[in-house]
Amino acid sequence: MPKDILKASSLTVSFSDHTVLNQVDFAVKQGEVFALLGGNGAGKSTALKTFLGTVSPTSGDAFVLDMSVKKDINTIRKNIAYLPESVTLYGHLSGVENIQYFLSLGGISRTENEIEQALNRVALQSDARHRSLSNYSKGMRQKTAIALALLREAPVLFLDEPTSGLDPSAIDEFNQLIARLSSQGTTVFMVTHDVYGACQIAHRIGLLHNGNIVGMFERGNQDAIDTEAVHSAFSKRDL
Ligand SMILES: Nc1ncnc2c1ncn2[C@@H]1O[C@H](COP(=O)(O)OP(=O)(O)OP(=O)(O)O)[C@@H](O)[C@H]1O
Ligand SMILES: [Mg+2]
Known part of the structure; x- marks a missing residue:
């Protein structure tokens, strides 16, 4: 059980x-x-x-x-990892940079390869990962936030x-x-x-x-x- x-x-x-x-x-x-x-x-x-x-x-x-x-x-x-209703990430950073930034705030270090794998798991399209987040759709922002949660291994x-x-x-x-x-x-x-x-x-x-x-x-x-x-x-x- x-x-x-x-x-x-x-x-x-x-x-x-x-x-x-x-x-x-x-x-x-x-x-x-x-x-x-x-x-x-x-x-x-x-x-x-x-x-x-x-x-x-x-x-x-x-x-x-x-x-x-x-x-x-x-x-x-x-x-624990928390996804608020409106995900707060930085528009001027890319998805990968946002993840790196928020992981570093939490004192967590992950390799680029691990970050790519997390983004694969949430199926964020590859060509978007290094683009500025300000052009992401809501769904893409949410995937980025979930990838971040996964990398925190909560x-x-x-x-x-x-x-x-x-x-x-x-x-x-x-x-x-x-x-x-x-x-x-x-x-x-x-x-x-x-x-x-x-x-x-x-x-x-x-x-x-x-x-x-x-x-x-x-x-x-x-x-x-x-x-x-x-x-x-x-x-x-x-x-
Ligand atoms: N910090 C607070 N101080 C005073 N009242 C609060 C506080 N937080 C929530 N409330 C009150 O508690 C009640 C429940 O709020 P809550 O945000 O938990 O509802 P909810 O079910 O999430 O609603 P929604 O579907 O609109 O998001 C509401 O009447 C709200 O005004
Ligand atoms: Mg609510």
Whole structure:
């Protein structure tokens, strides 16, 4: 049985008197792609930020690789990679230069060959790699950011609305990449309000509403999660 890589345990987050997450519990296993799904303002990004340590639990706790975000956030940060909704890379540098720069900020050294291999894994076209990033499409920027995450060798990947703004073929490519990473053992935690996208990519979906997980959907052996069932649960909650 794969072990739990992420865990939220009675996780509660309040801002002044507004409770955004109310004693939330869930766990994500190694190699699993877990999607937290919910409407705007449901608390998805807040949950994700708790794992990154940029939001602190008001009560309860969140764990990455059995380490508490309250006690071990610095070690946790070495083991995770985060893709924000809008990827922040430098437009005047090339994809390869961006990767070299951000790796050096993290004190990580990788050979040019290793960087090329990571860019091969995310299938960033070769002729773009040494061109200025200001001419990249959103999908190409995202591939560069994922290659950077791969080079950091983080066992856990956090993604906030990863497919928003991508065209259907870029989404397909992205889904294939995440499936490959997951089959190689990377654990993926993503937050999204895209029911269809979540059903395509996730092994399990937690539906977040009013600070609680109100539904959990799991992929069968062969079958993807049923989009209709999730959509119906989601829209019922949205009323
Ligand atoms: N730092 C903060 N201070 C006060 N309130 C906050 C803070 N961060 C988030 N909130 C509030 O918490 C609630 C949940 O926000 P969050 O960003 O987690 O939602 P979300 O599910 O990611 O929504 P979206 O789909 O729009 O990205 C919102 O009401 C938001 O205003
Ligand atoms: Mg959000």
